[in-house]
Amino acid sequence: MMEFWQELLVTFFLVVAGCFGLVGSFGLLKLPDPMTRLHAPTKATTLGVGGVLIASMLQALFSNGSLSLHELLITLFLLLTAPITAHFIAKMHLHQNVPPADLPGTGTGSPWAGAAAQDTQQAEPALAGGPDDKPSVKHSAYNSGLE
Amino acid sequence: MMNVALYFAIGCFAVGMLLNIWRIVKSPSVGDRVLALDTMVINGIALIVLYGILNNTAVYFEVSLTIAMVGFISTVAYARFVLRGNLIE
Numbered sequence: 001m002m003e004f005w006q007e008l009l010v011t012f013f014l015v016v017a018g019c020f021g022l023v024g025s026f027g028l029l030k031l032p033d034p035m036t037r038l039h040a041p042t043k044a045t046t047l048g049v050g051g052v053l054i055a056s057m058l059q060a061l062f063s064n065g066s067l068s069l070h071e072l073l074i075t076l077f078l079l080l081t082a083p084i085t086a087h088f089i090a091k092m093h094l095h096q097n098v099p100p101a102d103l104p105g106t107g108t109g110s111p112w113a114g115a116a117a118q119d120t121q122q123a124e125p126a127l128a129g130g131p132d133d134k135p136s137v138k139h140s141a142y143n144s145g146l147e
Numbered sequence: 148m149m150n151v152a153l154y155f156a157i158g159c160f161a162v163g164m165l166l167n168i169w170r171i172v173k174s175p176s177v178g179d180r181v182l183a184l185d186t187m188v189i190n191g192i193a194l195i196v197l198y199g200i201l202n203n204t205a206v207y208f209e210v211s212l213t214i215a216m217v218g219f220i221s222t223v224a225y226a227r228f229v230l231r232g233n234l235i236e
Contacts, residue, residue, distance in 0.1 A: 001174050002149075003186045007148055008148075010149055010152070011148055011149050011151075011152040014155070014156045014197075015152050015155060015156065017193070018152075018155050018158070018212060021159050021160045022159040022160075022162060024163065024186065025163030025164070025167055025186060025190065028165070028166065028167065028182065028183060029169065029170055034175075036167075036177060039177060041186035045186055046174060048160075049196075052156065052193045052197060056197075056199060056200050057210065059149075059203075059229070060184070063203065068205060068208075070205070070208040070212070071208065072193070074196075074211055077212065077216070078189065078192075078204075078215060079187065081219040084223070085185055085219065085226075086159050088222065088227075089178050089182050089222075091180055091230065091231045092178045092181070092226050092230060094177070095229075095230055096177070096178070096229070097176065099216075100166050100223035135188065142190045
């Protein structure tokens with residue numbers, strides 16, 4: 001049976017984790033533009049899951065007397081992958097919604113990494129055509145940056 | 148006391164999941180949908196771990212670890228698809 005302070009510790013982590021998870025999911029709805037919306041789930045929700053996993057670890061330690069480190073593995077994995085997914089989604093947003101002229105220079109002489117994807121589309125111009133000609137504008141801008 | 152906190156946390160993550168579904172249905176861009184799906188996977192992991200605490204078993208850790216890996220890979224796949232394929236505009 002768990003003592004009072006042990007239950008209190010687990011309860012604290014559970015409540016903090018629940019609040020962080022709710023704030024993260026609410027921020028996804030509430031924040032005004034895509035780049036700020038990226039902050040809420042990748043930071044607050046990851047912290048919330050971390051709190052749940054710490055609570056689970058403490059509960060297993062207190063009630064069974066055995067320290068299990070599976071949860072640390074999940075926490076480590078989530079903490080490693082959250083910035084990578086955030087980076088990918090930010091790049092997706094930049095690639096789709098921000099014109100290449102507005103992006104700051106890379107300082108390396110080559111364009112932004114997303115521009116490398118345009119090479120495959122250049123082989124098939126039928127894909128780029130359509131009701132809006134934004135992709136073709138992107139192509140010309142990227143190509144002028146290349147030469 | 149711990150059970151009350153457990154149900155509170157489960158409720159919080161469940162409400163978060165409902166907010167994510169709302170975000171997926173009414174979304175301004177594709178990136179927000181992918182982000183909402185990624186958040187939904189993370190909330191699902193939290194719910195599974197909480198269910199494991201509720202039943203006092205260690206069975207669900209492998210499940211949540213596998214779901215974490217699949218969620219990460221699917222998010223990266225979505226992002227690559229949008230960046231490369233140019234089919235979802």
